[in-house]
Amino acid sequence: MLENGELVVDAVSHCFNHADDNHLHPHAQRWDDETYELGEQLMPEEYVFPEEIFYRNHQPEELERLLFLESQIDYSVYHSLPLDDYFKDGYVSREKGFELRDRNPNRIGMIVDINPLEDDAVEQVEYYAKKKDVDGIKLYPSRYQNGRDLSLQLNEDTVRPVLEKAADMDIGTVGIHKFIPFATAPTKYFRIDDVEEAALAFPELNFEVIHAGFSFLEETVFAMASHDNVYANIENTAHMACSRPKKFARSLGEMLYWAGPERIVFSSGATALHPQPPIDAIWDFEMPEDLRAGEDYPEVTQEDKQKILGKNKLRLMGKDPEQVKKDIKGDKWNQKIQTLKEQGEYPAPPWSTYEEPTEDASKERVKFV
Amino acid sequence: MSAEPADHVLPTTEFQSEVKTEIKDKLEAVFDPCSCMSEHPISIVELGLVDDIEWHESSGTVTVHLLLTSQRCTYFLDINDEICERVGEMPEVSDVEVHQVTSGEIWTADRMSEDERRARRERFERRVEEADITPYADRSE
Numbered sequence: 396m397l398e399n400g401e402l403v404v405d406a407v408s409h410c411f412n413h414a415d416d417n418h419l420h421p422h423a424q425r426w427d428d429e430t431y432e433l434g435e436q437l438m439p440e441e442y443v444f445p446e447e448i449f450y451r452n453h454q455p456e457e458l459e460r461l462l463f464l465e466s467q468i469d470y471s472v473y474h475s476l477p478l479d480d481y482f483k484d485g486y487v488s489r490e491k492g493f494e495l496r497d498r499n500p501n502r503i504g505m506i507v508d509i510n511p512l513e514d515d516a517v518e519q520v521e522y523y524a525k526k527k528d529v530d531g532i533k534l535y536p537s538r539y540q541n542g543r544d545l546s547l548q549l550n551e552d553t554v555r556p557v558l559e560k561a562a563d564m565d566i567g568t569v570g571i572h573k574f575i576p577f578a579t580a581p582t583k584y585f586r587i588d589d590v591e592e593a594a595l596a597f598p599e600l601n602f603e604v605i606h607a608g609f610s611f612l613e614e615t616v617f618a619m620a621s622h623d624n625v626y627a628n629i630e631n632t633a634h635m636a637c638s639r640p641k642k643f644a645r646s647l648g649e650m651l652y653w654a655g656p657e658r659i660v661f662s663s664g665a666t667a668l669h670p671q672p673p674i675d676a677i678w679d680f681e682m683p684e685d686l687r688a689g690e691d692y693p694e695v696t697q698e699d700k701q702k703i704l705g706k707n708k709l710r711l712m713g714k715d716p717e718q719v720k721k722d723i724k725g726d727k728w729n730q731k732i733q734t735l736k737e738q739g740e741y742p743a744p745p746w747s748t749y750e751e752p753t754e755d756a757s758k759e760r761v762k763f764v
Numbered sequence: 765m766s767a768e769p770a771d772h773v774l775p776t777t778e779f780q781s782e783v784k785t786e787i788k789d790k791l792e793a794v795f796d797p798c799s800c801m802s803e804h805p806i807s808i809v810e811l812g813l814v815d816d817i818e819w820h821e822s823s824g825t826v827t828v829h830l831l832l833t834s835q836r837c838t839y840f841l842d843i844n845d846e847i848c849e850r851v852g853e854m855p856e857v858s859d860v861e862v863h864q865v866t867s868g869e870i871w872t873a874d875r876m877s878e879d880e881r882r883a884r885r886e887r888f889e890r891r892v893e894e895a896d897i898t899p900y901a902d903r904s905e
Contacts, residue, residue: 436870575834610833612873613888620897642872655900693901 396469397704402716403674404705405471407570407605407630407662408462409487410495412452420481420539430667437634442669442745453666455495460748463502463728464735466670467742468663470502470719472530472708474570477508480539493527501722504712506531506570511553512538512545517560524564530712531568531603532561537584546584549593549602562597568711569593570628574606574615587614594622601626601711603660608632608646619654626711627654629703630662636676643676644683648692656699660708671742677704772831773814774877775807783856784819787826790850791817797839804887808843812875815865824858826851831865831875840864 396402413427427450435443462468473492479485489507496503507523509516509532523529534554538545547554549571561569573585587604594602607615607627618625627650635643650659661677663670678700686692709716723729735741775792779785792809799806808814808830818827828847832840844862851860873881 613884617888617891617895617897620892620899621895639870639872641874642870645873652901653897653899655903691901 396467397678397701401701402469402705402709402719403467404661404708405462405468405663405665405670406603406628406660406708407474408458408471408665408670409474409476409667410453410455410458410491411487411666412482412484413450414452415450417452417482417484417486419479419483423481426478426481426486433631434668437631437638438669438672439637442672444669445746448746448749455491455498457749458495458666459499459502459728461665461746462663462670464731464741464743464748465745466663466665467674468670469705469723470504470709471663471665472504472506472712474506474533475508476533477510477535477538479510499728501719501726502728504530506533506568508533508535509557510538511547511557512540517556520557520560520566521564524561524566529566531566531570532557533570533572535572536589544584548584548589550589550596558593558597558600562599566600567713568601568603570603570605572605574604574609574611575631586611587618590625591618591622594618594625598624600624603628603711605662606631607659608635608643608650612646612649616649616653619650619658625658626707627659628662629659630664631668633661633673633677634664634668636680637672640676640680641683643680644686644692645690647680647695648682648686648690651693651695651699652691656695656702657707657710659703660711661704669745671745674704772812772875773809773817774812775809775879776877779817781819783821783854784817786854787817787819787828787851787857788814790854791828791847793850794843794846797842798833804883806876806880810877810880812871812877813843821856824856825861826857826859827861827863829863829865831869831871833871 411430413430418424431444431446431449462471473495474487475489475492476485476487485508492505496505505527507527507529509519511534513519520532534547534549536547538547549558558569571590573587573590575585590602590604601624603626604615605628608629609632615627619627632643632646635646661673663673680695680700682692682695687694706716709719732741735743773788777788779788788809791814792807794808795805796808796811796813799811813830813832815829815831818829828851830843847862848860851857
């Protein structure tokens with residue numbers, strides 16, 4: 396929670412599994428290493444993971460402490476990932492997300508990954524909407540299967556039935572990975588053109604374009620300005636506020652100028668990155684004078700920052716901020732936070748709530764608190 | 765306001781060495797593979813991918829340092845091969861190496877040549893005008 400009492404809502408968190416025994420494909424190690432390097436590039440040194448903590452199978456108990464004790468996040472939406480061509484459990488498993496939500500029903504939302512190439516993909520959407528009450532579905536623009544990169548753009552026949560079912564089930568949000576290419580998939584799959592077509596065809600769905608602002612900026616703001624149901628989810632881009640402030644300023648400035656402050660949602664990307672640095676950096680952010688004068692970018696007000704850091708995502712989820720505040724008041728995290736505050740240690744120091752890993756940390760859960 | 769001099773190689777970069785200038789000219793003919801999939805192919809020099817050119821006259825060796833748009837770029841090998849082929853054609857050159865910069869520096873659009881950035885912006889503005897889009901900043905006034 397911000398010092399002024401406003402909620403901080405995280406639109407993307409994950410429990411990554413970076414353990415060696417989770418690898419299925421030669422590129423898996425590269426994914427792990429590049430995810431680690433991304434943290435080195437985007438975060439202040441003191442927030443960079445110790446390697447022995449990073450290269451392991453992260454657990455819900457660790458993620459919840461990271462989010463609620465080491466950062467000001469009050470509510471987070473877990474995204475499972477469908478990368479089961481590279482990793483045995485998809486990299487970020489559904490099971491850990493549901494476990495995390497069961498442990499924290501008032502603080503965790505769930506967006507479940509769907510692979511449109513699976514025969515029962517449409518049935519899965521119905522199942523997760525009806526039986527598991529998910530807050531949305533997560534799609535990737537490409538799949539690697541049987542040695543080939545397959546396109547899965549939102550305007551393709553393979554994906555359309557999944558979107559139709561999501562709209563029928565009133566599922567709300569479709570999160571779509573974009574902008575950061577991976578492995579051998581052609582970069583063209585990571586452009587945003589297909590999102591525009593889908594946004595037009597399914598006005599009842601909201602499309603959160605993940606990693607918005609990282610690349611293809613003009614295309615992104617064009618889509619946001621053209622379609623009211625296209626949102627910028629700034630996972631990873633948010634961390635540029637602390638490490639690449641000029642690039643962040645340009646990305647944010649373009650989004651604010653063309654689409655306004657209601658269409659941007661903050662994401663921590665934890666456990667790949669530490670969640671607190673971007674919260675501090677966004678709260679302290681001021682649009683540089685040269686960009687205000689030269690590009691007509693607006694001043695970023697405190698109200699804008701509160702929208703980006705929480706209010707927008709709650710509105711998208713149909714949640715009343717005051718009700719969320721009531722729901723979490725006095726819960727176990729709230730109590731621990733009060734204790735930390737009294738000790739002058741809130742948020743807790745980076746990675747301090749992770750215990751030293753055991754020799755076989757990838758398989759064994761650690762115990763803390 | 766004058767732009768700060770670029771710390772990487774652009775079409776406007778001037779070298780005292782004629783050989784380095786010729787190497788830069790050769791690199792301007794190497795196109796970014798991703799841009800070739802779009803309607804606007806762009807050279808690796810215009811895109812700001814060339815971080816540095818090293819020329820060792822005594823040995824005839826050249827090292828081209830590239831900062832890619834993504835560390836995960838899988839076209840590195842294709843770009844590498846084309847650079848080696850084009851620069852290797854020069855009679856003064858005995859060996860060419862292409863080195864990927866992994867210092868943690870990130871490619872941003874600011875590294876593109878000014879001409880390319882302007883052209884890209886003009887295309888965007890044309891598209892906005894054709895779609896009759898009013899910026900939020902103007903709508904709210």
